[in-house]
Amino acid sequence: MSSWERFAETFLNTKVMLKYLPDILSGVVVTIELAALVVVTGIAAGLALALLRSLGIRPLNWLIVVVVDLFRSLPPLVVIVLIYFGLPSVDLSPSGFVSTWLSLAFVLMAFSEEIFWAGITAVARGQWEAARSTGLSFGQTLMSVVLPQAFRLTIPPLTNRTIAITKGTALGTVVAVTEILGQASSAMSNSYNPSPLLMGALAYIVLFFPVVVVARWVETRLAWKR
Amino acid sequence: MNGPIVDARGLHKHFGALHVLRGVDLKVAERELVFVIGPSGSGKSTLLRCLNRLEEPSAGRVVVDGIDMLDPRTDINHARQRIGMVFQSFNLYPHMTALGNVTLALRKVAGKSRAEADALGRAALERVGLGDRAGHTPGQLSGGQQQRVAIARAIALEPRVMLFDEPTSALDPELVGSVLEVMRSLRESGMTMIVVSHEMGFARNAADRVVFMDEGAIVEEGPPAAIFAKPTHERTRAFISQIQRH
Amino acid sequence: MIQSFFNPEIIVASWPIVRAGLLNTVLLSLLVVPLGLFGGLILALLASVKHPAVRWPLMAWVDFFRAFPPLVLLILLFAGLPFAGLELGGFVCVAIAFFLNTGAYYGEILRAGIDSVPGGQIEAARSTGLSRLQAMTSVVLPQAVRNVLPDLLSNTLEVVKLTALGSVVAVPELLYQARQAQSLTYNPTPIVVAAIIYFLMLWPAVRLLSRLENRAFAGP
Numbered sequence: 303m304s305s306w307e308r309f310a311e312t313f314l315n316t317k318v319m320l321k322y323l324p325d326i327l328s329g330v331v332v333t334i335e336l337a338a339l340v341v342v343t344g345i346a347a348g349l350a351l352a353l354l355r356s357l358g359i360r361p362l363n364w365l366i367v368v369v370v371d372l373f374r375s376l377p378p379l380v381v382i383v384l385i386y387f388g389l390p391s392v393d394l395s396p397s398g399f400v401s402t403w404l405s406l407a408f409v410l411m412a413f414s415e416e417i418f419w420a421g422i423t424a425v426a427r428g429q430w431e432a433a434r435s436t437g438l439s440f441g442q443t444l445m446s447v448v449l450p451q452a453f454r455l456t457i458p459p460l461t462n463r464t465i466a467i468t469k470g471t472a473l474g475t476v477v478a479v480t481e482i483l484g485q486a487s488s489a490m491s492n493s494y495n496p497s498p499l500l501m502g503a504l505a506y507i508v509l510f511f512p513v514v515v516v517a518r519w520v521e522t523r524l525a526w527k528r
Numbered sequence: 529m530n531g532p533i534v535d536a537r538g539l540h541k542h543f544g545a546l547h548v549l550r551g552v553d554l555k556v557a558e559r560e561l562v563f564v565i566g567p568s569g570s571g572k573s574t575l576l577r578c579l580n581r582l583e584e585p586s587a588g589r590v591v592v593d594g595i596d597m598l599d600p601r602t603d604i605n606h607a608r609q610r611i612g613m614v615f616q617s618f619n620l621y622p623h624m625t626a627l628g629n630v631t632l633a634l635r636k637v638a639g640k641s642r643a644e645a646d647a648l649g650r651a652a653l654e655r656v657g658l659g660d661r662a663g664h665t666p667g668q669l670s671g672g673q674q675q676r677v678a679i680a681r682a683i684a685l686e687p688r689v690m691l692f693d694e695p696t697s698a699l700d701p702e703l704v705g706s707v708l709e710v711m712r713s714l715r716e717s718g719m720t721m722i723v724v725s726h727e728m729g730f731a732r733n734a735a736d737r738v739v740f741m742d743e744g745a746i747v748e749e750g751p752p753a754a755i756f757a758k759p760t761h762e763r764t765r766a767f768i769s770q771i772q773r774h
Numbered sequence: 775m776i777q778s779f780f781n782p783e784i785i786v787a788s789w790p791i792v793r794a795g796l797l798n799t800v801l802l803s804l805l806v807v808p809l810g811l812f813g814g815l816i817l818a819l820l821a822s823v824k825h826p827a828v829r830w831p832l833m834a835w836v837d838f839f840r841a842f843p844p845l846v847l848l849i850l851l852f853a854g855l856p857f858a859g860l861e862l863g864g865f866v867c868v869a870i871a872f873f874l875n876t877g878a879y880y881g882e883i884l885r886a887g888i889d890s891v892p893g894g895q896i897e898a899a900r901s902t903g904l905s906r907l908q909a910m911t912s913v914v915l916p917q918a919v920r921n922v923l924p925d926l927l928s929n930t931l932e933v934v935k936l937t938a939l940g941s942v943v944a945v946p947e948l949l950y951q952a953r954q955a956q957s958l959t960y961n962p963t964p965i966v967v968a969a970i971i972y973f974l975m976l977w978p979a980v981r982l983l984s985r986l987e988n989r990a991f992a993g994p
Contacts, residue, residue: 510842
């Protein structure tokens, strides 16, 4: 057996790959579900917090800043472990899936609040004044004049951050979520062969690489139009 | 109506330790064009911004077209429709077309349908000579055109008073004329206007009254001929001779 | 509640274990941040050669690691390589994974910084006789770094947080040690303590970043 054949036999073993393909695919489904949940809830919550913050209620804003800072400071894996292993002590036992979802959603909420807020504050004062001088209310000005301009500024940092956090779904494997990495790891230990792991790695590339490329394209387009 | 359309009394404004307005009284009659001059930091812009409450006066009273602007029961957004404002830096919404800029408040505040608002918006753009630019975004317009769109945005709401806050200061010299032209035609149509500006030639030709402000107070006022030819106060004289030297 | 999440006796008992983890997290960060910066610098300098044959593969390299979860990379090295007869140990795997992953991120940031420096700067430097590399390192890079300082700081913060992945491959950093202490005491207090340590350690950087990024609110 040549060394290439031995390499292929070990890392690209088609028999093993075929056997565990269904497992990996079911992992892909779980990863997509988890990622979609995290993105939708995290960004929605972040936008809601940024809008709340614009109302300028002092104690509320302090609370928002502290929560945002907390989830920007903590490593996502620490949050996951804390929720998964910590909450059972108070008789709440979230599943690994729920723990991962909540943790990543909180982290994305924190980062997207910060990004939305930076976008809102970057809109010039004159825009508020012009809109208010024509009789638009605070809310109307925010919705029709300020947010549309803020969104343009937020898209590049928000997509980058969302991709980075969504990749974190792989962390779920630490708390027994059967997403891609979890499926690939258990397939590897069952088959004593690393091919499923390579298959899992490939699955991540197939899932995320197009998103990264699209994000880069959007970014350069927005940069030109400015 | 015989009473003044704008009636501001005893206006004071503090910014922290800074006392920017120190008891200003200003009455403006219907169809009058009042021109406010004075050195920078004299409180001219703050006075304008107190009239539509973009700035909250620390003390005093502002009545515009019979509405008490400082009364907490006043619907300020409704009242502001009657007071158009034009800014030094245009403040057009960059994400909207010229027509979008003009029609936003028509739809959101005046409650017009899109078709109605579009018709009124096009008419307003027509009045400032930009009927053919309705679909352009601010980035595609010159400074003078942007400022005329801003004027259209204000007049589309059919205000009773127009406030101009240094409308030509941010413009290249060759673009100033087109904006002044629009202001002149507005004046001829009988619009009540309060103008803060350094365009002394325009003041001489078009103003009914010139108000000179310094250090947060009105120093003197009168017809342009009188103020420019023989000001009574030393400070007015110094300011006018300095302006005219340039 | 306090008994289970912030038990004083357990804090005292587990402190030596957690403390050792903290120390390792600091040491690990001091290793992987320069390593990632070094990788990023190489990428950014290569990218400043505008030739398409260099630029496209580089972009693909960077995008690959932006798309690839760092944990998967780490597991691949840690659990996959032994099958090829290479057993590197958790620590070395973390170092390699960080060099690749965070290097790509740092590289992207530094490249944007270099792009933000006007071309006239290089021309001026070259006109005084500086070589390309000299112009790059002594004229362009200092300006580039200053222009993207918030992004560099933000990424460094992420790198330090990422060291928690070491716990998955048995590197005895803060999270790993805290989980050891948790399983010894059957109580989540050590993990809470670890979280508090992370927060106290990184909060100043988070605050500083917010200051750098946010202007004053213009409305209402």
